[in-house]
Amino acid sequence: MKTTITSLLFLLFFAPAFMYGQNTVKGTVTEQSTSIPLPGVNVVIKGSTTGTATDFDGNYQINAKKGDIIVFSYVGYQAQEITYNGQASLNVQLKEDAAQLNEIVVIGYGTTTKKDATGSVESITAKEFTKGNIVTPENLLSGRVAGVSINTSGSPGSGSEIRIRGGSSINASNNPLIIIDGLPIDNNGVNGSNGVLAAINPNDIDSFSVLKDASATAIYGSRASNGVIIIVTKKGKATFSATYDAQYSFGELTDRVGVFSGDEFRQLIASQPVNGSTLNESLLGTASTNWQDEIFRNTVSSQHNVSLQGSLFKVLPARFSFGTTDQEGALVTSEFNRRTLGLALNPSMLDDHLKINLNANFAFEDNRFADTGQIGAALQYDPTQPVYDPSSPFDGFYQHRNGSLLSNGTTNPVASLLQRYNYGDANRSYGNLNFDYKFHFLPELKAVVNIGYDETSSTSIDYTSTAIATNDPVKGFSSFGTQKRTNKSLDGYLNYSKEFGTVRTELMTGYSYQKFTNNGGNTGNQRDTASFPSTFADPDVVLIGFFGRANLTFSDKYLFTLTYRRDGTSRFSENNRWGNFPAAAFAWNISDEDFLKNNTTISSLKLRVGYGITGQQDISGNNDIFLNRYRGGDQNSQYQFGNQVIESLIASEINPDLKWEETSTLEFGLDYGLFNNKVSGSLNFFQKNSTDLLFTASVADGTNFSNSIIQNIGELQIQGLEFSLNTEVIKNDDLNINFNFNATLLNREIKELALGQDVRTGGIAGGTGNNIQLLREGEAPNSFSVFKQLYDTSGNPIEGAYVDLNGDNIINDNDRYLKENPNADVILGFQSNINYKNFDLSFNLRANIGNYAYNNVNSSRAQYERILDNSVLANLPTSVLNTSFQRTADVIISDIYLEDASFLKMDNITLGYTFNNISKTLKSIRLWGGVQNVFTITNYSGLDPEVFGGIDNLIYPRPRTILTGANFKF
Template identity: 65%
Template structure:
């Protein structure tokens, strides 16, 4: 009995000691739905700064823990999980996806943070939140997802988008954000690449893991002179040690449903017989809808094959192949892309050295169908056939006057089929990132990032010699060839030190950046022209150098301070303005961590933020060397004789050595909130941006002080005020059901507040007149406001042609009576997304709305007048909207405010429905098959009378139409 008591006491003592002794906890973290290991999961002992991250197999290990400690598991896009340590010190942890979590990791400039600890306005969108549908270019994954971010995309296949964050910051320069792929800033100007659809067109969306959108200056200031328009950081998918194979395929069937209403062939005959009876003999016997002839139903396909696994026994690797083929709705328009992506991510020296190698090769083939032929289709005679066997112009019908093709009236089908305008672009880009945590000082790490981006493109434009254009010239047809090469090299290096001192956490980063851009090419001109002269161009290299630093200070996990600084130098400007200083500061207070709110059942998170920062814009429109003395050759008549030799003269170009970058100062106040244990979460932000020293192209100069009377100058100021609101929530969440939503709203007010001597600048060229413009930059108004006459109406409410209000009361109607009416930018932009899952069934949709945006309907203002029926030598059709106005002469009405229309809209972009079959291949324990279908461009509700209320820059002169697409796809994983 005595021995038994001693044994019992020993067991109790051993158990007690084991409960309080410091031990090591180990385990593996996996994704709940697939069972795949999750690398990079944050594992922290709650209430401390002690923790680690899982390796590529999802494994983790933490020493000096004891029974009763709580481990917190956090991973981007997944619900955080807490586990209390008992007698078991080895765990298998499964993480489930979540709509929004405060502990999600967000990538920021040269580092990471979490949603909870972010002091600036930063939003992260992961793969599970991407917009679904016929996504061919990566920016459309974000459409409608982030407050303050507006993305407008043409309907052309593979076409790029106009992206603005918080309304941009400029007037004369680019408003596109800085885009960074795996730490490599890519060329973000609005300039096109010859032979390519756009700078993002050849990037495969399937290779993207997440986006981080940096909006306020405190978050973007670390990128200095290129961050005034915001920053979008793209992170691509990485390798894993677990072997897996994914295959995605998608088929899309598209149709353009809407047409501009023009007179039918029979109605056209009746009109011509009434107003031009002498020309009735010119009418044909056909009934041709020319819009139907040039627009087609489309079939497109996407394929992606991805393999992940460990090679050579130690290197987690991902290899992806992508194939995209997209038909355009305009005849002959096509886009084809092939991509190869490789990522290798080994970790050496017990995870002290992490290596990330990313390499991409993309091949883009395009045929560009001339969207301008949509306008020709509106005007072409509907009584004539498409084909004419007797025609000398390739068998296509063509208007003939005096035995020759009529000027400016080409059969639109012939114009498309007889022109072969093709492009090819080869792009390769990637980076090598070395992240070394010092053995002797693990709080300090050094990071080196080396990257490159090179693109070579070709554009061949051949028009048949049987085409009617230029038939009376010395040559027939067109044969032109262009090449272009762009280069981008990057070297970044920085040190990062993270240390916790009692209740204070210090995170400091300091580094250096060097980047060079190159651009050159050739243009053969029309080789069919015997007088043709080929040309070459080579832009001056652009070099950017930056010294940057950031300090994050956290006290008691409640009070946060962030300081950013960057000193930037660029070769775009002269010596006196080559260097600039940019920076920002942000404060945050986690009120919910205070004792009086810590256990609140309603408010689970509440953080106040305030920030201020200065960023820049260096993308000079049209020139990178305007500060240099430059000379160009004059025309052939500008010659002189010197020593009996004829010498062509040279002419000095205008110069501005005082040009500098634009500065944007931003102040912001924000609130981040979470309710009911973060079942609902979001943010509310107010910001004020003031951009000064704005670039204005062709700003006037006094005579005799330069080699031009107008040149680009820094003479303007723009103010933007805005409010952003976001809410995310789980409406229903059980083991079988998951219904969540996200809603965002943005209000923007843009105003030009200063120009030199209150100068005004015309912009917004329109069709229907030579040199006609419809927009104006004026102090006190929004950029691109419409500059129009105020229309007069009769007693019946009908507009009186050419009758306008004498606004200045001088008894004359002239340009002094034009006023500014509205602008293209929406006052309010809304986005709503929702997804519903029941067991293996999933359903999702997303909506977008703009309120207060206006569009100038140039289709009607330039084409819906009777003179185009009555006075043209060649018969041509017009829109039936002329019946609403009965206007006769285009020149008298083109500037009427009747054509500025409210284009507010509600659009459902996508809706998808899918079902997942688990383990269809029994040999693979985690195999799955998802079958899905969807509709893109489901509906648009608007009062705008044109085809589409979403128009680049607010002028609708027949944009490339968006089709309604029906999609079918499958995803196989094993």
């Protein structure tokens, strides 16, 4: 006992010596831009083992003495070192480190860093998204990534045509594989919805990763030939914060197709004979109506988004979001409404060895679809007639009548829009549950399981007023349909990471299962007596994959990646069901070599080379072509057996030999960073060869149950060069200026077609069965096939006169030649963000060079014979004055209608101002305004040079939109 007391006295005596100069320091660590507390910040005395971490409220406490350097560090933020001067409290604000955040890149089944990436992968985070009137998520990437083009219609909530490096197929899908939080989604939508991405709220997205070359995409094997887009949604955080975003937009169409006014049309009818006969002027009215103005409108739309994030019960990071979108279409009666709910829970357990991510999303999409065919009706409807007629029996709308309705003529387009009610509702629930467990006994090994679910149910109804203009005794008609698609997936893999001296290894192996189902029904069309209620259930599509990847890094300089995937699909017969998709890549971090290590100009330089094979099995509407199938005939193919009427069964086409379309890609890349990475980017050269193309081609009569079936024929080659540049022009406390520039050069060529045969494609309006495009070996896909127009000595085109290219003195299809194609040779993107104190300015430009468009509006309508619309008169495009052509059939294939559609577009420009530290509760308010679809510079004579497939046949026009909004952070 005496010894114990002596020891305690000894410790008490010398304790002040041990603690001499030590003080308890307290404080709070917050985020600089929002003043939100940061939990889990490491607080360490530099050069010692003394340290702590901030709690959930950002508070910390540590013992320090004068002169100590306290280091505050947190992932994604710039570390701070502060010399302690003896104060009792020390509050610190950490600034976000954009470079560090951008270093992490999401890849297939895992993550990597930009330095360690061996494939062509580009990551875009929320701060880099394209801004503006963004309704569907893919437009956040518009013009932002080299090799990626996004073409969106002007229809409200409409989907987009997304192409990565020009796609890889001709007849099969060219859409990239899109993955949301580990769940590969189906590219097929449902009736009643605007598309597979229409239900996704862009405000919930945290980042995109675009995987472009085969060494990066081969881990997804059978669906990766067209590239992969990985979407990561926002997750919960430990600290509480809330945001409210409001946006209002006001749209107006700034251009119209030029047609004759009422007075001009009356003058034209009086002076223009057709087929040698004068026109009946008694059919003219006294009004002057611009029918395009009548069917189009100025629009008002809005978006509202609320998000809450923080820790439930102080241990469960969570995020909740709610969003509404109400978008009017420029075409009268077109509307898109969406409500979304999102929930993310991200707990960590077992000393952070087990991480769980739950993402649940619900979307409710309501649409009213306008009949876009009325755009064409508005061009040709008689401009001398009024919209309304008090004596009309058709709900007061003017219609061509002579006692009764004149049949076989265009009807009032305003009435056709307002008297038709085409609605679609789609309810979608999707999400995933992810378990990431790092083994306690072997922390280098982790197991990941991801369960995904996606279900969309839709209802569509289309009915017309009984007052519609028709001579049909059945007044009005309606149809009703339902559909449900489900997508279930299960992925599991093991990942082992370990360093052995200067060698770093990462090994991964896994299994993937996915099942797609599609069921629906339709009541039929009440006006069509040949139609009767029907249901459908597409055969289920099941995909199974086994995959593995090995990453080896030597001395942080030499990186090797080997990938292999074996996929099976239910779409093919048992003999061809499985496909093998290997890939290999090598990268050399040249800047880590001694001769560049201390270079002040070149901060990073990496050489990459990769090769891989990916697959394609997406055949729209043909899930079981290898099976013997039968379809029911209609009432005209029934037969009577006794007193019973039997519905016939008709055999469908079959191809049991169908197999994978495969794409092999070779790529050489160079990633660079200059001046401490203030300037960075990449240069890539690639070549893709797609073989065994899935192609609908003719078969000999009597050899199948159709004269054409899907076959494996042909080869397509795409070569390209990509360049990207990111730079910080100025970066200081008051002024930041950065910009991104990217350029893509593409060359496409068909190497082989079945039997070397040409295939006509690209159907056009005007006449019957006309095609304007051709597939031919040695040429770009969908090249335009046209006659070479002849001109008189004054330079005017001669109607129906073409060059006899083969010299046989006969003008026929053998004299058509290939001229250009709809795909751009060069795609450019430019984006800039400028921040001065509390002001922010951003804008986005895009350009296509070398793309051509066939002006089907003029080729099918700008001829004088089109004045006669059966028993009534019809308007014409004023471009008829440039040619004075009489007959559509004589001129529709002329190359005069093929135009250079190169363009430069400013998609958007926004200007904002942020008010910080409004109150203890309200951290900031950002007020902003902007313009969407600012301008287009082009020589193309149509409304818009950016048309799907290169054929301009009355696109849904894109309005210019004035934007205003406010962002509140709490």
